Amino acid sequence: MTAMNDFSLDSPQRQSPLAIAFILLRFLRQAVRRLWPLVLIIMFRKGDSYLAWFLGALLVISVIQLVLSLISYFNYYFHVKGNELLISKGVLRKTHLNIPFDRIQTINFSQNLLHQILNVVSVEVDTAGSSKSELSIDALSRPHAEALRNHILRKKADMEADQTLPVVSQLDHLESIVSIKQDRATDKLVFSMGPVDLMKVGISQNHIQTALVIVGSLFGLVQFFDDIREDAFTYVAEGIVNFQMLYGWIAFLGGFLILMVAAFFVSLFRSALRYFNLHLWQTEKGFKIIAGLFNRKEQSAAHQKIQIIRWVTGPLKQLFGLFTVNLYQASSQEVNAKRAISIPGCYAPQLEEILSTNFPPESRQNYTEHTISPRIISRHVLYLGIIPAGVATGIQLAMGDWTGLLFLLLIPAVWLLSRRYQSRWRWWINEGNLMTRSGIIGTTFTLVHQYKAQAVKVKQSPYQRRHSLASVDIYTAAGHVSIPYISLSFAHQLRDYLLYKAESDPRAWM
């Protein structure tokens, strides 16, 4: 409690003055990003005076922006009043935001390199629903930020305790207050990643995905150089094109090999940066994960907020016995893979430990196993095989190129992949959970509490209608789970059962 008295949270206050450093940094980055293509052009093409004027205008705009954001720093106040977080901000148009504590979903801290040097954290307050009340504070000293977070969480717990009547939860809540007082004493380390495991995580990344990202950014670069129309570059590019014409497939295969090697090292490097010295704690209310080399990021997930748990393994990961566990928690934004809390490098016992906190082992029994209809294969073959291959072959043949017939190989390939997809798809249901498994090369498991469903969608295409099939989407406050091509009667039963669970379970779902 002493820590809380050091910071008078109930009077309007600014962020740490160090936030100005971040405003300057952001200005510099923005200015560089905005101006460097122009500077390049001007350097290559001398004497283009109107471009220089344009550059000057951009500079003026940037400086005005800088001044505005500096003023906005001095006009940005936040404080706590009653059960609300109040923020006033704005330069020309003043805005006052009230964020009631019960709307706050999570409070995350993150530190990039500069934060670490200056010993401050940036605070992100995430609310459910409208995204405009999203709040972020650039720089706050860590004790100050923690005081703010603890205060809000404590008040929030008080409010929840007032609402929920059961005595048990009152007790829980008292304990949680005590635990906040003791701060991190009760945090239990689930695991920390050593250098060897970090290596394994890097090696077992999805390198094909990285390769696609590299190809994408290369195309972006080519596009960019194309825009400059630099003679020298065109010359080199033509040389490359000629070279490729000459050596055709050899060049292609060589390029592919180089690309895959590059992708391997890039993903190794990226995971080393992102997951360096990863620590996962189990706190009183959820999980806390800290990781990263330059950009140390602290994320937390409250048990109650976690909607979906997904764990992924692939051929390389399987070799090491590794899983990547993704926790999806309720937040204001559309939750996708990027926003999920990702915990790579879990071995089976850690996976079990993470699962057990939300889904006790006894709740993961008595599953009834189901498959999806094989009719999905013929649809895949039609939409992903026959139609695209037919169009591509048709175009090539029309241009008199017989090699276009090679596109027809797509059809058996799609058939094989789709057959594997269908035969590996499983879903399991028991009294309280729904679990799915899917994947052609890797395997993704998804586990969700039925009572957390907040919408159920049953979809039918004309083909599905003819065969009494349907696809079901189960939406939660953090993304959805889809089950494709099951019998219509199952879809209806599943919907009725999920609605029944969501409507009859008294537990808070987020």
Added chain:
Amino acid sequence: MQPNLFENTPVEVENLPQVSTLTGQPLSPTYLKIEYAGSLIFMIFLLIPAFILPFTDAPSVITGIWLGVWVLLLLTQLLIIPRAFRKKSYSIREKDITYRSGLIWQQVVSIPFQRIQHCEVNRGPLDQFFGLASLKVYTAGGGSTDLEIPGLEPERANQIKDFILNQMINDRDE
């Protein structure tokens, strides 16, 4: 024989209230007019290039193609709108709301009241002109499951909204 959803049935799934047996409430017939009016406005906008093209260097064939596509689009709209309208319906139960839509790809969305964050009655310009309203239901986690039921009489929309808010409060108190 059709296998069961559960091998160890926790509850009699067949005896649960079934969404599929509900009769859907159709939208107000006036909503069909709004759909036509909306499509008319859209089609008029699409007609603008046909007036501009003759004054440019573009060969007149292009204007012809544009008009041809326009007529084709108009015919499909006339064909689809009344049929799609008939597929839209909603049902309200004690604890959830269901909305059906889709002519070719049909979908049925059900949302329990307890999972609704808030709901509002909206009246756009066309709604105001034709004296209708739409009900929008928001859930947590971004827009993917926000549900909008258009073509309701304003009194009906407000009635449903009040009912939902009421049920939400009742559920919390239970």
